[in-house]
Amino acid sequence: MDTVLDVKGLKAYYLMKYFGISREVRAVDDITMSIRRNEIYGIAGESSSGKTSLIKVLAAAMRPPLEVVDGSVRYHFNGEEIDPTTASKEDLKRIRWKHLSYIMQGSMSVLNPVRRIERTFADFAKEPLGLSGPAFRERVEQHLSSLKLPPSVLRSYPHELSGGMRQRVTIGLATVCHPEFIIADEPTTALDVVVQKEVLSMIREIQQKMGSSVVFVTHDMSVHANMADRIGIIYAGRLVEEGPTRQMFFAPKHPYTAHLVASLPRIGDTTQRPALEGKPPNLADPPPGCRFHPRCPLAIDKCRTDVPPLETVDTDHRTACWRWQDVRPLDGAPTGKMEAQL
Numbered sequence: 001m002d003t004v005l006d007v008k009g010l011k012a013y014y015l016m017k018y019f020g021i022s023r024e025v026r027a028v029d030d031i032t033m034s035i036r037r038n039e040i041y042g043i044a045g046e047s048s049s050g051k052t053s054l055i056k057v058l059a060a061a062m063r064p065p066l067e068v069v070d071g072s073v074r075y076h077f078n079g080e081e082i083d084p085t086t087a088s089k090e091d092l093k094r095i096r097w098k099h100l101s102y103i104m105q106g107s108m109s110v111l112n113p114v115r116r117i118e119r120t121f122a123d124f125a126k127e128p129l130g131l132s133g134p135a136f137r138e139r140v141e142q143h144l145s146s147l148k149l150p151p152s153v154l155r156s157y158p159h160e161l162s163g164g165m166r167q168r169v170t171i172g173l174a175t176v177c178h179p180e181f182i183i184a185d186e187p188t189t190a191l192d193v194v195v196q197k198e199v200l201s202m203i204r205e206i207q208q209k210m211g212s213s214v215v216f217v218t219h220d221m222s223v224h225a226n227m228a229d230r231i232g233i234i235y236a237g238r239l240v241e242e243g244p245t246r247q248m249f250f251a252p253k254h255p256y257t258a259h260l261v262a263s264l265p266r267i268g269d270t271t272q273r274p275a276l277e278g279k280p281p282n283l284a285d286p287p288p289g290c291r292f293h294p295r296c297p298l299a300i301d302k303c304r305t306d307v308p309p310l311e312t313v314d315t316d317h318r319t320a321c322w323r324w325q326d327v328r329p330l331d332g333a334p335t336g337k338m339e340a341q342l
């Protein structure tokens, strides 16, 4: 299997000191995963579970107080090994956009408010694309048109565009160099459903054309169902289950995944889904054993004391649950009709 990214035992914590008292938030806590060439890997999990923190480490966008305290992250680009957490500024500049690109949450931060969009494209993409003048402009205009954006946006300032247009411009920036590895954090959440569909199919098209890898974060399981080849579920800073999309939806092996897929809204279905009781744990003081045990309907004594390892339970399918053999799809889990969509 052709692996592009290897993450081993990664721990990244927010290390803070207030009035001499240290506090650490264990946002990413012992994550091991690999991303392959030519796949879309979806990361799901509820708010504050550590998805964005993980993505920031992978995208070389980590800032204090977030720090890697253990483990390793390695990209393999064209035979070259790059650690995004220790790479020099020059190395990062060299790989940014052409090899590794990042679509972050919220579009405004990447667009300079006092620069026209064309200047921002020139700053980001001219050098990596190796084009100039009319050839560069033509390439950018073509790319924008695949995102349903008219060439006139290039003359605009960010504040002159709608939120949806700005988000598409951001996606355009991140994909114009056809990068090998695209990291996207909730890229379509702010868009209306029609535009969301177009943008997602555009990301897939680029991914297929280039054979690139996409790591994609969203809390929206229906987007994962339609986009991801594999899904990783994060709970309280840990990867608790990972597997091929179809298996995750139809045969989940972790009670938390079973809950997530059963809460997926379906067209025409107005039944109330049972909410998961309790709150996610405080990552400054997580519970011992399995972090999900206080909310888990299957929890036994062992779950309260022993951390379950992430073990392989089927082809390509890993779970961290002492009771994975007893996990069953919940009421409301996808069946029949939905299977055709996956």
Ligand SMILES: Nc1ncnc2c1ncn2[C@@H]1O[C@H](COP(=O)(O)OP(=O)(O)OP(=O)(O)O)[C@@H](O)[C@H]1O
Pocket: 014, 025, 027, 045, 046, 047, 048, 049, 050, 051, 052, 053, 054, 065, 219, 283
């Ligand atoms: N700058 C920061 N300083 C301290 N703690 C932080 C900081 N940013 C995030 N955290 C904490 O780290 C944990 C993980 O947050 P993170 O944003 O990675 O979660 P998330 O799964 O991406 O959530 P969301 O879906 O809401 O974006 C949370 O407990 C959060 O409060």
